[in-house]
Amino acid sequence: MQNKIASLGALLFVLLLGSFTSNAGDTDNKLSWPIEIESEGGFVTTLYQPQLESFEANILEGRMAVTIKPKDKEIIFGAVWFKARMSTDLDNRTVLLEKMDIIKTHFPDMMDEEKISKFSKLLSAEMESWNLEMSLDRILASLNEVENLKQLSDEINNDPPAIYFRTKPAVLVMIDGDPILKKDENSGLEYVVNTPFFIVKDTKKGTYYINGGPFWYTSKEILSGWEETKRPPSTVKKFADKYTEGKEADSVAQSYTEAPELIVETKAAELIQVDGEIDYKPIDSTTLLYISNTESDIIMDINSQNHYLLLAGRWYYSKSLKDGDWKFSEPDDLPAEFKKIPKNSEMTSVRSGIPGTPEAQTALLEQSIPQTATIDRKTATFEVSYDGNPKFEKIEGTEVSNAVNADKTVLLIKNKYYGVEDAVWFISDKATGPWEVCVVRPDEVDQIPPESSVYNVKYTYIYESTPEVVYVGYLPGYTYSYVYGGVVVYGTGYYYRPWYGAYYYPRPVTWGYGVHYSPYGGWGFSVGISFGWIGWGFHPYRGAYWGPRGYYGGYRHGYNRGYRHGYNRGYSQGARAGYAAGSRNSNRNVYNNRSNGVKQTGNVRNARASNNMNNKTRASGKSNNMYADKKGNVYQRDQKGNYQNKSNRQQPSSSQQLRQSQNKATTGTKQQRSQGSSNMSSQQKQNLNRSYQSRSTGTQNYNRSSSSGYGGASRSSMGGSRGGGGGARRR
Numbered sequence: 001m002q003n004k005i006a007s008l009g010a011l012l013f014v015l016l017l018g019s020f021t022s023n024a025g026d027t028d029n030k031l032s033w034p035i036e037i038e039s040e041g042g043f044v045t046t047l048y049q050p051q052l053e054s055f056e057a058n059i060l061e062g063r064m065a066v067t068i069k070p071k072d073k074e075i076i077f078g079a080v081w082f083k084a085r086m087s088t089d090l091d092n093r094t095v096l097l098e099k100m101d102i103i104k105t106h107f108p109d110m111m112d113e114e115k116i117s118k119f120s121k122l123l124s125a126e127m128e129s130w131n132l133e134m135s136l137d138r139i140l141a142s143l144n145e146v147e148n149l150k151q152l153s154d155e156i157n158n159d160p161p162a163i164y165f166r167t168k169p170a171v172l173v174m175i176d177g178d179p180i181l182k183k184d185e186n187s188g189l190e191y192v193v194n195t196p197f198f199i200v201k202d203t204k205k206g207t208y209y210i211n212g213g214p215f216w217y218t219s220k221e222i223l224s225g226w227e228e229t230k231r232p233p234s235t236v237k238k239f240a241d242k243y244t245e246g247k248e249a250d251s252v253a254q255s256y257t258e259a260p261e262l263i264v265e266t267k268a269a270e271l272i273q274v275d276g277e278i279d280y281k282p283i284d285s286t287t288l289l290y291i292s293n294t295e296s297d298i299i300m301d302i303n304s305q306n307h308y309l310l311l312a313g314r315w316y317y318s319k320s321l322k323d324g325d326w327k328f329s330e331p332d333d334l335p336a337e338f339k340k341i342p343k344n345s346e347m348t349s350v351r352s353g354i355p356g357t358p359e360a361q362t363a364l365l366e367q368s369i370p371q372t373a374t375i376d377r378k379t380a381t382f383e384v385s386y387d388g389n390p391k392f393e394k395i396e397g398t399e400v401s402n403a404v405n406a407d408k409t410v411l412l413i414k415n416k417y418y419g420v421e422d423a424v425w426f427i428s429d430k431a432t433g434p435w436e437v438c439v440v441r442p443d444e445v446d447q448i449p450p451e452s453s454v455y456n457v458k459y460t461y462i463y464e465s466t467p468e469v470v471y472v473g474y475l476p477g478y479t480y481s482y483v484y485g486g487v488v489v490y491g492t493g494y495y496y497r498p499w500y501g502a503y504y505y506p507r508p509v510t511w512g513y514g515v516h517y518s519p520y521g522g523w524g525f526s527v528g529i530s531f532g533w534i535g536w537g538f539h540p541y542r543g544a545y546w547g548p549r550g551y552y553g554g555y556r557h558g559y560n561r562g563y564r565h566g567y568n569r570g571y572s573q574g575a576r577a578g579y580a581a582g583s584r585n586s587n588r589n590v591y592n593n594r595s596n597g598v599k600q601t602g603n604v605r606n607a608r609a610s611n612n613m614n615n616k617t618r619a620s621g622k623s624n625n626m627y628a629d630k631k632g633n634v635y636q637r638d639q640k641g642n643y644q645n646k647s648n649r650q651q652p653s654s655s656q657q658l659r660q661s662q663n664k665a666t667t668g669t670k671q672q673r674s675q676g677s678s679n680m681s682s683q684q685k686q687n688l689n690r691s692y693q694s695r696s697t698g699t700q701n702y703n704r705s706s707s708s709g710y711g712g713a714s715r716s717s718m719g720g721s722r723g724g725g726g727g728a729r730r731r
Contacts, residue, residue: 033138033695036620044069048626049698050082050134051691052142058086058372058463058473060097062142065626065634077646078107079628084132085463085471087600088372091589093136095369100132106632108647140365141698145690156450156484157493160316160326161268161511163309167278169260171212172271173197174512179222179266180500187239192222193504198240202233209236215259223266228259268495268511270311272296283345286337290347297350297516301335308334310353312515313489331355331485352517355486358697363488363517367481370461370473373591373601375424375437377470380597382419382426382435384408387501390431395454398447402454403431405499409454413442422590423460423474424597437597439465453496453507456480469599479590480508481523490515490523624699627691635688643680643688 033049046067054061061083068076081104084097164172176194181201183190192199198211199222209232210217216232219225232240263271273294280289280300291298297310306317308329315329331354338354341347352359385407392401392412403410409420410431418438419426425438441462448458459477462470476482480491491510499505513525591601625637626646635643680688 033624034620034622034626036622046620046622046626048628049138049624049695050132050142051628051694052139052146053630055143055146055368057461058370058471060084060086060139061103063628063630063632065628067626067634076107077634078105079632079634080105081632086370086372088136088369088473090136090369090371095134095136095139097132097134104632106628108633135698135702136369137701138695138698140362140369141694141701143365143368144361144694144697156482156489156491158314158328158484158489159268159493160328161270161311162265162323163270163272163311163316163318163326164263164323165272165274165321166261167274167276169258170271170273171260171262172269172512173199173210173262173264174269174509175199175222175264175266176498176506176509177266177495180504184239187235189235189239191239194498194500194506198243200236200239202236205233209233210262211240212260217259217262223264226262226264265512268493268509270511270514272298272309281346283341283347285342286340288335288337288341292346295514297347297353299338299347299350301337303337304335308338310350310516312491312510313353313484313487313517314493315353331487349516349518353487360487362701364483364486366522367476367483367488370475371423371589371591371601372463372471372473373423374599375470375472376597376599377437377465377468380424380426380437380594382408382421382424382433384410384419384433385503386431387499387503387505392431395448395452397449399444400448402452405501405505407503407505409457411442411445411454411457413444416442418442420454420457420460422593423478424472424591424594425460425462437470438462439470450482450492451494455492456508474590476522479523480510488517490517624695627688629684629688637688637692641689643685645680 033047035047037045037047046069048065048067050062050064052060052062061081063079063081066078066080068078070076080102082097082100083103084100087096087098089095164170174195174197175192179195179199180193181190182193183203188203190201190203192201199208201208201222206220208219208222209229210219210226211232216229217226218229218232219227263269273296274291275293278291279293281292282288283290283299287302289300289302291300291307299308300306301308305319307319307321309316309318309326315331315334316326317329318325318327334354338350339356341351341354343351351357352363354360384403386403387405390403390410391405393404394401399413401412403412411418411420412431417428417431419428419435425441426435427438428435439462441460445458448455456478459475461473461475463473464471476488482489482492491508493510496507496509498507515523515525517523589601591598627635627637627643629635633645633647636646637643
């Protein structure tokens with residue numbers, strides 16, 4: 001028996017090690033459960049999908065049901081508890097559990113406590129070489145089992161922006177506050193600095209001009225009175241040509257026979273556009289209607305006659321659809337019919353904005369998952385530019401001061417300066433450096449309120465460090481995704497005053513760019529007509545526009561190409577697979593923006609430890625129906641929802657009794673193991689059912705996302721939901 005226990009312990013270690021680091025098999029094998037490993041000695045070990053118990057920072061804890069089938073012997077059932085550091089690849093929606101450590105084991109068929117102790121120590125000593133890759137979709141679903149999971153809530157601003165509703169082509173031209181004009185010395189023209197749109201002023205005539213695609217507009221007033229002109233002044237045209245040379249033309253804008261209406265705004269605003277007369281269509285299984293001929297998400301509740309509009313994750317309602325007649329709806333105050341919207345409906349995408357739906361819950365869980373990275377302390381650098389001498393202002397209600405004239409986030413806390421770039425912290429004794437990688441995030445950062453433009457750095461973290469590297473991560477809040485009222489919303493809703501001196505430094509914005517959410521792609525943007533209106537390379541100078549993964553980056557890569565004259569609505573029609581590359585920018589890993597210092601981030605497959613073991617790892621053909629309860633007993637769930645206890649909990653405690661028991665007929669043992677759910681407490685069954693539901697949901701989400709074009713790199717490149725802000729539904 002002693003040799004059996006020792007060899008079994010070594011065998012289990014070898015088999016598990018091989019399963020986590022083996023290069024055999026394809027990606028699906030590594031993301032499917034259960035995992036089966038066959039050794040040269042004929043032993044077969046099966047690992048069932050982990051059940052999570054705790055999630056704090058980047059550390060996951062959980063347990064796994066395990067079966068070991070020695071050749072010509074009876075199956076041994078047991079459970080293994082583990083603790084692991086989580087390395088995430090949100091682009092490819094995979095998670096690598098690294099530096100795994102065994103907390104405890106429970107194998108009822110192994111009753112010798114001394115041998116079990118040695119076995120556990122053997123596993124613990126080798127766990128750092130385990131690397132378990134899992135689907136993010138399965139991890140998210142499993143988080144439902146974690147008790148007291150922390151989800152940050154925010155006191156954000158939900159006041160409605162100025163909402164413009166149009167049934168004819170229109171373009172919303174956003175200016176970041178009062179227009180700031182700067183003179184171009186070569187042409188003598190003045191251009192508006194604080195906008196991504198082309199707006200110039202002919203100072204000799206006192207006339208403003210806007211260019212978009214093939215259309216030119218002119219007005220004596222910058223905020224109103226815009227009319228099309230066929231002949232802009234040659235100086236203005238040459239100035240525009242200089243900064244559009246080599247840029248892609250807007251084929252959508254070229255398709256218009258008439259110039260769209262221009263709406264120029266300096267405050268929070270959104271444009272909602274319908275293609276002609278409103279076309280209402282019913283939503284199956286509800287008393288709701290939706291407007292089918294628009295990119296925007298607009299639902300009419302027949303009972304109240306209110307129209308509900310989803311913007312940046314927030315709902316606003318109006319009876320008239322008129323400008324200025326919109327009010328904010330608390331998520332819990334939505335009509336009850338909203339929760340009845342079918343999953344295969346044309347309006348299924350709005351379900352993530354309805355509290356209590358599985359889609360909303362998944363979105364909330366996504367907010368708990370950090371994107372992680374390993375930063376090289378020797379090579380990571382930080383450079384900041386100030387417009388003049390560094391100027392710091394105290395953030396109200398905190399012990400933190402913020403550099404208001406810097407192109408990056410710089411904080412002053414207790415006579416130390418902290419810089420944050422691409423979710424990496426740096427520290428210096430001086431505002432101008434030299435800078436080194438920071439290893440401890442100051443606690444005072446948690447005091448920063450959403451009214452501050454640097455609020456997002458509250459969602460960046462330093463987990464641990466060594467003399468060589470620092471392990472860091474950020475939650476979606478760093479890229480302006482927050483939780484409110486049981487749903488995920490974009491932006492804080494507050495207006496942040498930009499800096500303008502000799503240079504213009506923009507600040508984060510919430511409104512004006514048609515932000516929509518996709519459960520698998522995150523936030524995406526659309527602004528109607530894009531190239532030629534915005535993102536075409538204007539601004540003779542400009543800094544990092546709108547922070548991490550913000551609209552400056554989006555403009556560079558192009559947004560939604562706008563008005564498509566067709567409405568292939570909803571996930572059920574495959575619309576979520578058809579977005580242009582530009583709208584995907586919001587989902588990119590910000591650590592990939594760094595040119596130095598990042599040793600590891602994303603693509604967790606490249607981070608796997610290699611090995612030369614001959615064990616064969618494969619996806620098992622067995623059902624993923626084994627569960628370990630919190631005591632380590634293993635249960636098998638049948639198709640009727642009953643659980644059979646597969647652990648022999650009542651075996652003798654001594655090795656001698658164990659040998660005697662094994663020499664007896666196995667009838668009693670099998671009968672004992674076949675005892676069903678009737679011997680379980682209601683709490684036990686409830687917990688196992690919860691594990692079953694989480695596992696089923698995770699598998700469904702993984703299969704659905706993969707089959708819809710989200711698997712691997714194609715899934716990561718997706719942007720937000722269907723768009724908005726001035727276009728029809730994309731094909």
